[in-house]
Amino acid sequence: FQRLRQGLSRSSKELSGSIAGVFTKRKLDEETLEELEDVLIRADLGMETALRVTDALASTRYGKDVSDAEVRAIMAVEIEKVLKPVAMPLELDLSHKPHVILVVGVNGTGKTTTIGKLAAKLTDGGLSVMLAAGDTFRAAAIEQLKIWGERTNSPVVASKLGADAAGLAFDAFVKAKEAGSDVLIIDTAGRLQNKAELMAELEKIVRVLNKHDPEAPHTVLQTVDATTGQNALNQVEIFRNIAGVNGLVMTKLDGTARGGILVAIAAKHKLPVYFIGVGEQVDDLEPFSASDFAKAIAG
Numbered sequence: 001f002q003r004l005r006q007g008l009s010r011s012s013k014e015l016s017g018s019i020a021g022v023f024t025k026r027k028l029d030e031e032t033l034e035e036l037e038d039v040l041i042r043a044d045l046g047m048e049t050a051l052r053v054t055d056a057l058a059s060t061r062y063g064k065d066v067s068d069a070e071v072r073a074i075m076a077v078e079i080e081k082v083l084k085p086v087a088m089p090l091e092l093d094l095s096h097k098p099h100v101i102l103v104v105g106v107n108g109t110g111k112t113t114t115i116g117k118l119a120a121k122l123t124d125g126g127l128s129v130m131l132a133a134g135d136t137f138r139a140a141a142i143e144q145l146k147i148w149g150e151r152t153n154s155p156v157v158a159s160k161l162g163a164d165a166a167g168l169a170f171d172a173f174v175k176a177k178e179a180g181s182d183v184l185i186i187d188t189a190g191r192l193q194n195k196a197e198l199m200a201e202l203e204k205i206v207r208v209l210n211k212h213d214p215e216a217p218h219t220v221l222q223t224v225d226a227t228t229g230q231n232a233l234n235q236v237e238i239f240r241n242i243a244g245v246n247g248l249v250m251t252k253l254d255g256t257a258r259g260g261i262l263v264a265i266a267a268k269h270k271l272p273v274y275f276i277g278v279g280e281q282v283d284d285l286e287p288f289s290a291s292d293f294a295k296a297i298a299g
């Protein structure tokens with residue numbers, strides 16, 4: 001929790017500062033409620049949550065003097081309510097052997113790093129993991145994944161630069177099956193510049209995996225970079241549609257002033273948030289806790 005609180009300190013400081021600005025010795029009336037709503041929207045929390053907070057305040061405190069601390073306390077309660085339904089642990093169905101996790105997301109959002117951190121968590125928990133370097137477009141991504149593979153003792157299936165990603169996913173699945181791996185994690189390219197190509201590529205990967213296991217990929221995990229703010233909402237929309245995303249990891253929650261976006265995404269998309277990224281190191285992937293996050297951002 002301390003790490004998260006520290007990571008979100010910029011988000012919460014800005015928010016607290018703005019809330020304090022609205023409520024210096026002032027009554028809760030239409031004007032202050034409206035100003036508060038603006039503050040919450042500017043903090044990326046989204047319209048829906050902003051209204052929840054102002055409604056909750058108005059219903060008990062209208063016409064009274066309120067302190068910024070009271071406002072923040074009510075805000076924390078309302079944010080927790082929005083986050084609670086999406087805060088859940090990643091569950092693996094090991095009867096599949098391998099349970100396949102396809103990791104998607106825009107380049108730079110932290111796919112490869114998250115895969116490395118996740119592999120470390122799973123192998124520490126005694127599971128055998130295989131990694132597939134499916135971002136065949138970027139040499140650096142392949143190299144990065146190999147490094148994570150070495151670090152976590154997880155074999156990495158890679159191919160030549162520019163090779164067919166679906167073919168690689170196929171090879172990786174066969175190898176993971178042969179090796180009896182518990183989990184196969186597949187990295188992918190996140191070239192949003194060419195949506196049609198990206199869609200074709202992801203669909204082909206899914207099709208190929210389906211041939212071997214009709215339920216694979218069992219988890220389609222999207223990494224979302226908190227520092228991108230409102231744009232993150234669209235990214236989730238796009239990848240949900242083209243890749244059938246069924247879970248999220250919110251990365252780079254350390255040091256961003258835009259952590260509120262996680263709340264807006266939860267309210268809009270209602271997808272499970274399995275983990276949050278709070279740094280670049282191997283241990284910097286934490287299970288997502290609704291109450292910790294709400295408290296940390298409310299300050």
Ligand code: GDP
Nearest residue numbers: 107108109110111112113251252277278279280
């Ligand atoms: P990819 O292109 O989606 O595979 O993204 P990468 O995994 O290569 O990550 C891009 C950059 O973001 C790298 O410099 C990572 O170290 C960094 N990064 C990833 N996750 C986090 C995080 O949670 N916090 C911070 N501060 N940096 C991160």
